[in-house]
Amino acid sequence: MESTIVQRIKSLDWSFHTNSLHEKGYTALPKILSANECDNLAAQYTQSDLYRSTVNMKRYQFGSGEYKYFKYPLPAIIDELRQSIYPYLSAIANDWMLRLGIHKAFPNHLGELLEQCHQIGQHRPTPLILNYNAGDWNALHQDLYGEVYFPFQVVFFLTQAQVDYTGGEFIMVENRPRMQSKPIVLQPNKGEAVIFTTNFHPVLGTKGYYRTTMRHGVSEVRSGNRINLGIIFHDAQ
Numbered sequence: 001m002e003s004t005i006v007q008r009i010k011s012l013d014w015s016f017h018t019n020s021l022h023e024k025g026y027t028a029l030p031k032i033l034s035a036n037e038c039d040n041l042a043a044q045y046t047q048s049d050l051y052r053s054t055v056n057m058k059r060y061q062f063g064s065g066e067y068k069y070f071k072y073p074l075p076a077i078i079d080e081l082r083q084s085i086y087p088y089l090s091a092i093a094n095d096w097m098l099r100l101g102i103h104k105a106f107p108n109h110l111g112e113l114l115e116q117c118h119q120i121g122q123h124r125p126t127p128l129i130l131n132y133n134a135g136d137w138n139a140l141h142q143d144l145y146g147e148v149y150f151p152f153q154v155v156f157f158l159t160q161a162q163v164d165y166t167g168g169e170f171i172m173v174e175n176r177p178r179m180q181s182k183p184i185v186l187q188p189n190k191g192e193a194v195i196f197t198t199n200f201h202p203v204l205g206t207k208g209y210y211r212t213t214m215r216h217g218v219s220e221v222r223s224g225n226r227i228n229l230g231i232i233f234h235d236a237q
């Protein structure tokens with residue numbers, strides 16, 4: 001992959017992905033990171049000076065496995081991904097707020113959103129790298145971290161299903177008011193990504209838009225090692 005991150009993000013079919021986010025609350029992106037970029041990010045898992053904290057998932061009953069939150073300054077590739085994807089999503093986020101009658105407008109640039117986070121004491125970076133071995137899993141959850149939050153996040157798959165690991169499907173559950181929940185199971189390839197709602201998804205009903213809430217997690221890894229990069233846009237308290 002010769003092109004810059006900005007060029008790769010720009011060349012995505014944003015009208016397709018925008019539609020898919022509106023319709024389903026998530027969208028699966030094609031390969032964005034090269035195998036080499038994935039390997040480098042995964043190999044940096046043990047480089048402790050890059051991270052501000054390490055979470056043992058079992059200890060907090062979040063599932064089983066381990067993840068680490070990056071420190072500022074973020075590695076350049078993560079910063080570029082986060083900055084370049086954000087503006088496409090802030091436009092959709094603003095449509096969602098209008099549809100749901102929520103008086104909230106997200107700025108067009110990530111820097112301004114982070115500024116809003118800082119003003120209310122949310123200073124800590126949220127991009128993270130997750131590492132699962134056989135038997136590990138991630139309980140259904142949301143990544144909100146404070147009063148200011150951005151309604152989308154992105155997860156990049158740094159290892160290859162059926163080669164590096166088996167099991168470990170990416171799971172989303174859409175909770176529909178007064179209806180049974182919708183399960184969504186994805187197993188993207190290495191270098192691919194999924195954009196999904198952090199909290200809720202506006203769905204058009206007979207009386208206008210209503211919200212469903214979505215949670216995400218990971219099914220048990222049956223064998224091997226699965227490493228993913230999560231990009232959350234808001235800073236944490």
Ligand SMILES: O=C(O)CCC(=O)C(=O)O
Pocket residue numbers: 130138143153154155170216217218228229230231
């Ligand atoms: O490992 C995964 O695919 C789940 C990652 C996750 O929970 C996140 O990116 O917020």
Ligand SMILES: [Fe+2]
Pocket residue numbers: 141142143216230
């Ligand atoms: Fe998460």
